[in-house]
Amino acid sequence: MPTEARLLRLLTWLSPAFPTGAFGFSHGLETAIRDGAVDDTRSLTAWLAGLIEHGSAWSDAVLVKAAWTASTAEDHAALDDVAELAEALCPSLERRRETMAQGEAFLTAVAAWSPPPIVRAPYPVALGAAAGAAGLPLEPALAAWLHAFASNLVSVAVRAVPLGQSDALQVIAALEPVIVRTANRAAASTLDDLGSASVVSDIASMRHETLDGRLFGS
Numbered sequence: 001m002p003t004e005a006r007l008l009r010l011l012t013w014l015s016p017a018f019p020t021g022a023f024g025f026s027h028g029l030e031t032a033i034r035d036g037a038v039d040d041t042r043s044l045t046a047w048l049a050g051l052i053e054h055g056s057a058w059s060d061a062v063l064v065k066a067a068w069t070a071s072t073a074e075d076h077a078a079l080d081d082v083a084e085l086a087e088a089l090c091p092s093l094e095r096r097r098e099t100m101a102q103g104e105a106f107l108t109a110v111a112a113w114s115p116p117p118i119v120r121a122p123y124p125v126a127l128g129a130a131a132g133a134a135g136l137p138l139e140p141a142l143a144a145w146l147h148a149f150a151s152n153l154v155s156v157a158v159r160a161v162p163l164g165q166s167d168a169l170q171v172i173a174a175l176e177p178v179i180v181r182t183a184n185r186a187a188a189s190t191l192d193d194l195g196s197a198s199v200v201s202d203i204a205s206m207r208h209e210t211l212d213g214r215l216f217g218s
Helices: 003-013 029-035 041-054 056-072 076-088 093-110 123-133 138-160 165-187 199-210
Strands: none
Touching: 003 123, 003 138, 029 138, 029 199, 041 056, 041 138, 041 165, 041 199, 056 076, 056 123, 056 138, 056 165, 076 093, 076 123, 093 123, 093 199, 123 138, 138 165
């Protein structure tokens, strides 16, 4: 597949317009905003950078790589094992619903190109499996995945803080080196590198389950 075609496919699959329902989930960020832990560009940038380098986004990037590797090797047993592990790693009920709902929606939509190599999986495993089966390169897929993760949560903050569009772009620009650095690190990772140090975010996702008048599903 030409490089341009691979880029277009990644842009499409990880576009905000791709029907995964990502706009409906805040990954616990709504709770942090309600608590005042995130209320401006500085605090949002720090929150997201922590998730990308040391938290759930890092673990998801490792899972994308593992799923991509299994799919590229056509090792369906290993791919199923990665999917089972990814589901078990979810720290809260809402995080599990978030990743499983988005994974199901992604696999349904991506079938427009070709049948995905797995029928049920958390979102990062679904993306990694589909990218591997389509022959998409790993490093760009990881960078696109992390960028989509960050962009969605910035969009949440635009609606919930609220932040202006200029502020949102400042956050995304500040996260570029973090995303590139983490994508490169994840490309060389194994499942032994799984691990999260974003306890505050995990607790926020648990507390979101009982949040009054919430806007988002997680």
